[in-house]
Amino acid sequence: MAKDAGIARQTVVGAFVIGGVALGLAALVLFGNMRLFSTNKRAVVVFQDSVSGLSVGAPVTFRGVRVGAVESIKLQYDQAGRVAYIPVVVTLDPKQIHVMDTSHAGGEPLQLKDVIAHGLRAEQNVQSFVTGSSNINLDFYPGSPEQLHPNVSNLPEIPTHLSAIQKIKETIGDLPLKELATNTNAAVISIRDLAEKLDTDIPPLVTGLRQTSDQSQKTLDAATQAITDLRDHLDVTLANVDHLLRSSDAEIQQRGADLHTTLASATRATDQARATLESVHGMLAPRGAERDNVDAALRDIAAAAASLRGFASDVERNPQLLLMGRRQ
Structure with missing residues (x-):
């Protein structure tokens, strides 16, 4: 009897454990937005610039709509060309993309190489200026050059496109900041010298102008008085002539x-x-x-x-x- 009771107790504990694991997996699937049997597609985006702020799990969006996530970030160095590549592997969820009217394509699903040929490009955007985190955004840029790196990864590659912030960084990086700083310093020194000269030369000039103004005022007063007297004499003379x-x-x-x-x-x-x-x-x-x-x-x-x-x-x-x- 005791042996049967022990076996029954172990059975109950095992069933409880199995039920807890099942509940945990169900909660993880429902609330963690996971798909254990999804058909996600993997692709790679190769960057040569800094990917600061980009981390594993960062969202991959298309014009703000999340269509995937960053799976891995690695660094590969080409010793022959002395070039460093940063391949970022992303997973794309086809269920997030609904293809309209596939009758003209024979009902075939959306192919990544087709949208890449039509100008699909990836760019790194700042997701938050506070935390400095970044994400990868996908969009169409028709006419943008398609620069691929077949030796970096065997996965389908999405070409990169410089974002507005990256263009600003490149522009700032190309500026001759040292020369600008030197010229600015020289300009500040010239302005300071000019201010000192003005402080030295302007007070005498102001004094001279004030004296000239006083003399001009006196001359004007004398001329006004002479004109007044002449007018009185002219009035008398004109009266006599009349x-x-x-x-x-x-x-x-x-x-x-x-x-x-x-x-x-x-x-x-x-x-x-x-x-x-x-x-x-x-x-x-x-x-x-x-x-x-x-x-x-x-x-x-x-x-x-x-x-x-x-x-x-x-x-x-x-x-x-x-x-x-x-x-x-």
Whole structure:
């Protein structure tokens, strides 16, 4: 009886252990996202640059969708070419990729070499700037060169493509940082020397400018005062000239009538003298010397009479001729 009880107890313990293992495996499969019998495909991505931050188990994504994980990372050195290669083996889950309308391909599943021929490339991206972890992202880059390394691995190879961050790193690496630092240091020294010279030269210059400004202000004040005084004197002078002109106009108006009467009398006297001479001219012999003298006198009297008439007309139109005279 005791022996049968022991065997029954061992059977119960064994069944309990087997049940616990089964439950553990079931939980691992359900909650650990594992597929014990999956048909994952393996491929390799060969890097020649640093893969810092990339670790085993890092996700492999296609435009943000996880399609696999990093399986292993190794280092291979080509002693003949003195080149180091870093083959990263990745596992791709075909169940994560649904191929639409395979009728044109005869119902054949998606082939990795076909999508590589159409531009599928792998690039290393920073997954977190805080932790520095990286992942591998897949995407199509039509026209990108297909650089393969058949001697590194026997697995299907996905060509690499430089990511934006890697391009920035290469650009920064190509910059002549030492020369830039030297030029920057020289520029800083030149700026400092210039600042010292300005500190030395500017204060006297500012003092001179201030003195010049004060003198200019004084000159401007004196000129303003002189212009004010000149304006006052000009006002008085213009008032006097205006008064003189008005007085002259009044006097000319007063004397104009007398002058007109005098000129009229002179004209009449000239006409009478001319008539007298003409009478005398008629009495003189045609060829005598007295006749020539009388003719000359008549011509002079006629010219004088014409001048008097013209002057009388001018004075009548502009009485100021008596004061100002004729303008040449």
